[in-house]
Amino acid sequence: MTLNVTVAINEGIAHISLDGRFDFNSQRAFRSSYDGPLNDHEIHSIEVDMKAVDYLDSSALGMLLLLKERVEAANKSLVLANCRGTVKQVLDVANFHKLFTIR
Amino acid sequence: MPHTLKNLIPFGKAALAGLLLLVAGIGVVVYLFGVDHLLSPSHIALIAVFGVIYIGWTVILYWVLAASRHKDEARWREINREVTDLTHDTRQLFQELSEEYNSQFQLAQDELHRVRDILSDAIGKLINSFTSMESQNRNQQQISLRLTSRQPHPEQAPAAGENEEDEDNAAPPQQPSDVSFEKFVGETSETLSMFVESTIETSKSAMRLVEIMDSVSAEVEDILNILGEIESISKQTNLLALNAAIEAARAGEAGRGFAVVADEVRDLSTRSNQFSDQIRNHMTSVHQAVASAESEINALASRDMNFALRSKTRVQEMMDNIQTLNQEMEVSVEELKRIGEQVEQDVGTAVTSLQFQDLTSQLINHIDQRIGAMQSIMSSIATIGDLKEGEDYEEASIECHQHLKQFKQAIVEATTLIEKVRHNPVAQEQMTAGDIELF
Numbered sequence: 001m002t003l004n005v006t007v008a009i010n011e012g013i014a015h016i017s018l019d020g021r022f023d024f025n026s027q028r029a030f031r032s033s034y035d036g037p038l039n040d041h042e043i044h045s046i047e048v049d050m051k052a053v054d055y056l057d058s059s060a061l062g063m064l065l066l067l068k069e070r071v072e073a074a075n076k077s078l079v080l081a082n083c084r085g086t087v088k089q090v091l092d093v094a095n096f097h098k099l100f101t102i103r
Numbered sequence: 104m105p106h107t108l109k110n111l112i113p114f115g116k117a118a119l120a121g122l123l124l125l126v127a128g129i130g131v132v133v134y135l136f137g138v139d140h141l142l143s144p145s146h147i148a149l150i151a152v153f154g155v156i157y158i159g160w161t162v163i164l165y166w167v168l169a170a171s172r173h174k175d176e177a178r179w180r181e182i183n184r185e186v187t188d189l190t191h192d193t194r195q196l197f198q199e200l201s202e203e204y205n206s207q208f209q210l211a212q213d214e215l216h217r218v219r220d221i222l223s224d225a226i227g228k229l230i231n232s233f234t235s236m237e238s239q240n241r242n243q244q245q246i247s248l249r250l251t252s253r254q255p256h257p258e259q260a261p262a263a264g265e266n267e268e269d270e271d272n273a274a275p276p277q278q279p280s281d282v283s284f285e286k287f288v289g290e291t292s293e294t295l296s297m298f299v300e301s302t303i304e305t306s307k308s309a310m311r312l313v314e315i316m317d318s319v320s321a322e323v324e325d326i327l328n329i330l331g332e333i334e335s336i337s338k339q340t341n342l343l344a345l346n347a348a349i350e351a352a353r354a355g356e357a358g359r360g361f362a363v364v365a366d367e368v369r370d371l372s373t374r375s376n377q378f379s380d381q382i383r384n385h386m387t388s389v390h391q392a393v394a395s396a397e398s399e400i401n402a403l404a405s406r407d408m409n410f411a412l413r414s415k416t417r418v419q420e421m422m423d424n425i426q427t428l429n430q431e432m433e434v435s436v437e438e439l440k441r442i443g444e445q446v447e448q449d450v451g452t453a454v455t456s457l458q459f460q461d462l463t464s465q466l467i468n469h470i471d472q473r474i475g476a477m478q479s480i481m482s483s484i485a486t487i488g489d490l491k492e493g494e495d496y497e498e499a500s501i502e503c504h505q506h507l508k509q510f511k512q513a514i515v516e517a518t519t520l521i522e523k524v525r526h527n528p529v530a531q532e533q534m535t536a537g538d539i540e541l542f
Binding site for chain 1: 304307308314401404411
């Protein structure tokens with residue numbers, strides 16, 4: 001029931017891959033995954049790979065919004081990648097396509 | 104002229120002719136052979152014989168003529184009788200014919216008049232009916248147009264100017280029929296969006312709270328660690344004080360002051376421990392509070408998004424249905440309009456066609472006149488056979504001639520009348536679709 005978070009850094013882009021159920025209990029894992037890249041001057045972009053996410057609720061959306069806030073404060077860019085199926089539907093209904101770059 | 108005298112006339116003519124021939128014959132003989140020859144006894148005998156032959160011939164002629172005359176008379180009487188009978192029968196026939204024709208003509212005229220009345224009545228009713236249909240059709244058209252352009256019914260529109268002073272109501276006044284599905288679905292969609300946004304904002308704030316809670320927890324951890332340090336320091340202090348007390352006891356009287364100090368230090372460290380415990384208890388409470396706050400925030404922040412997905416799908420379906428409905432409505436309106444125009448056209452044709460009453464009136468009048476003419480002819484026919492009973496053949500034929508003359512006269516008059524009718528033809532041959540005048 002927990003979310004597995006892996007971070008890979010490649011040419012100034014931090015790829016954060018999420019696997020599993022993205023909800024309230026993922027808060028610490030998610031936060032700690034992007035804290036480092038945010039403060040790293042070498043990194044100019046953060047990409048969150050949602051391919052393996054099978055469920056996300058409003059808390060996940062809230063966390064993504066917090067991430068966006070902080071990425072913008074650090075003058076970096078943020079991309080949500082590989083959004084499919086229910087994940088994409090939820091992002092659409094929340095109008096996230098207007099707020100995020102979604103691939 | 105008496106019957107017998109009539110017989111004698113042809114006979115007289117024949118006899119005279121024979122006599123003349125005889126004399127002519129004698130004259131020729133005298134001429135050829137001279138008078139002397141004439142007076143010889145043989146010639147006189149010859150003349151006598153000729154004379155006897157002549158007389159005989161005359162008598163025979165008379166008999167023959169009388170006989171034939173008699174036969175002819177009988178035959179003529181018979182014919183006369185037959186003719187009279189025939190005439191009598193004919194007269195009766197003509198009378199019957201005339202009566203029959205007249206009664207038929209009368210019936211025909213009556214029926215004609217009935218036709219005229221029925222037509223007039225029916226046409227009047229039809230025209231009224233069509234006029235009414237036409238106006239109903241127009242009403243229908245207007246109503247269907249109103250329905251589709253969503254204009255309010257004239258009876259339901261509020262009085263104008265009621266809301267002019269109300270600044271808040273800058274939008275057009277609410278009409279009862281302004282509640283459209285589209286508007287409703289649109290509002291639902293908006294409401295959903297607002298709710299979703301609100302939910303996510305709440306979650307965002309909640310997650311921020313969680314982070315704050317986390318940092319509080321971290322602080323508590325640190326404090327507890329520090330407390331641990333403090334407690335170990337306290338323990339050390341205690342041990343040192345104990346050591347100091349022992350050393351003081353070993354020093355005897357000189358160490359008595361030091362022993363007191365050592366005891367005080369021990370008290371201090373004990374008190375320090377107590378405070379440390381209290382702090383620890385408070386930190387535990389704080390930790391528990393933070394934990395319960397976190398679980399509350401969990402409930403607050405975790406909203407399943409499926410409700411939104413379902414709602415959105417429902418709204419989309421609604422919109423699609425409305426779209427389809429609108430299209431169907433448009434098609435129906437077009438259809439209604441077309442039908443309305445068709446009905447108008449058909450009613451127009453019907454009303455124009457009804458104006459045939461004019462045509463038929465004239466035609467009926469013509470027929471009426473023709474029947475009248477024929478009736479008069481028939482009356483004349485009846486009088487043809489009007490012969491007095493037992494009349495003389497000649498007198499009867501003269502009277503017959505007169506009747507025939509009258510008959511001919513009647514036909515001429517009738518023909519003139521019919522000619523007049525023919526030269527005054529009915530105005531139109533057929534009805535064409537032109538301007539309709541509803542009268």
